[in-house]
Amino acid sequence: MTEPYESQRPKKGPIGELFAPVAGFGVTFSSMFKPTVTEQYPRRKTPPQTRYHGRHQLNRYADGLEKCIGCELCAWACPADAIYVEGADNAEAVAGSPEAHMSPGERYGRVYQINYLRCIFCGLCIEACPTRALTMSKDYEIAGPTRAGMIYEKQDILAPLAEGMLAAPHPMVEGTTDTEYYRDEISGPTQEQVDWVREHRPDDDTLAAAAAVVTGDAPKPTPSQHELRPDQDRAVATRAAATQSSVDVRPVQTEEARP
Numbered sequence: 335m336t337e338p339y340e341s342q343r344p345k346k347g348p349i350g351e352l353f354a355p356v357a358g359f360g361v362t363f364s365s366m367f368k369p370t371v372t373e374q375y376p377r378r379k380t381p382p383q384t385r386y387h388g389r390h391q392l393n394r395y396a397d398g399l400e401k402c403i404g405c406e407l408c409a410w411a412c413p414a415d416a417i418y419v420e421g422a423d424n425a426e427a428v429a430g431s432p433e434a435h436m437s438p439g440e441r442y443g444r445v446y447q448i449n450y451l452r453c454i455f456c457g458l459c460i461e462a463c464p465t466r467a468l469t470m471s472k473d474y475e476i477a478g479p480t481r482a483g484m485i486y487e488k489q490d491i492l493a494p495l496a497e498g499m500l501a502a503p504h505p506m507v508e509g510t511t512d513t514e515y516y517r518d519e520i521s522g523p524t525q526e527q528v529d530w531v532r533e534h535r536p537d538d539d540t541l542a543a544a545a546a547v548v549t550g551d552a553p554k555p556t557p558s559q560h561e562l563r564p565d566q567d568r569a570v571a572t573r574a575a576a577t578q579s580s581v582d583v584r585p586v587q588t589e590e591a592r593p
């Protein structure tokens with residue numbers, strides 16, 4: 335025979351019993367005199383907390399070279415199997431110009447994809463990255479109308495070129511190895527790098543600003559982290575259209591193809 339249930343909550347007095355049926359309205363009534371706290375998103379965007387982990391970003395060195403070396407450690411560390419990386423030799427980045435680099439050292443990340451349908455934003459990938467190429471931004475607007483559109487390509491997460499940086503590919507700073515790059519001892523493009531780009535890509539948009547840095551007419555570039563390029567600040571519709579074309583071009587990772 336089980337004991338009859340008896341509540342452990344303290345019993346109300348006669349006044350409490352009298353107002354119990356309408357007590358809940360007290361919360362509603364008192365809220366009427368408090369300021370409205372509704373976020374006016376998306377018209378007004380609320381900055382996330384300082385340590386918020388949002389969309390990933392692949393960073394650059396001050397001379398414009400990419401930090402990612404295509405080592406795939408981030409992909410191996412990912413518990414959700416959300417990252418796909420294909421490395422390639424820098425020597426093959428530009429046909430006929432083995433001195434050109436996309437990143438310091440031997441290799442660079444030729445293909446880099448993150449599937450945001452899988453990502454749980456745990457940050458293990460950025461902990462695994464040996465070059466601090468991969469960090470997480472405060473961008474939280476990564477919803478989209480298509481599954482394919484949630485697979486972000488390298489160009490979607492690559493850090494913008496700061497003013498004064500020289501667009502890759504181009505040679506490393508003369509007399510340096512990848513070690514100097516990893517130690518963050520590179521402060522900007524050099525005359526040799528500017529000359530190389532002027533010879534191989536005379537119409538490059540970043541040439542003028544980089545040349546100004548070399549001559550001292552402009553300040554050294556500051557690698558920007560966690561800032562979106564205007565074309566990365568995607569509207570949902572734009573994202574859907576753009577991603578469809580990128581998946582068509584490079585169907586390395588698709589939701590349909592993966593288990």
Ligand code: SF4
Pocket residue numbers: 411412413414415416417448452453454455456457458459460
């Ligand atoms: S944040 Fe976590 S789940 Fe997302 S890609 Fe990195 S390791 Fe994978």
Ligand code: SF4
Pocket residue numbers: 401402403404405406407408409419443462463464465466467468
């Ligand atoms: S982001 Fe970092 S860990 Fe991932 S492939 Fe590039 S260098 Fe390696």
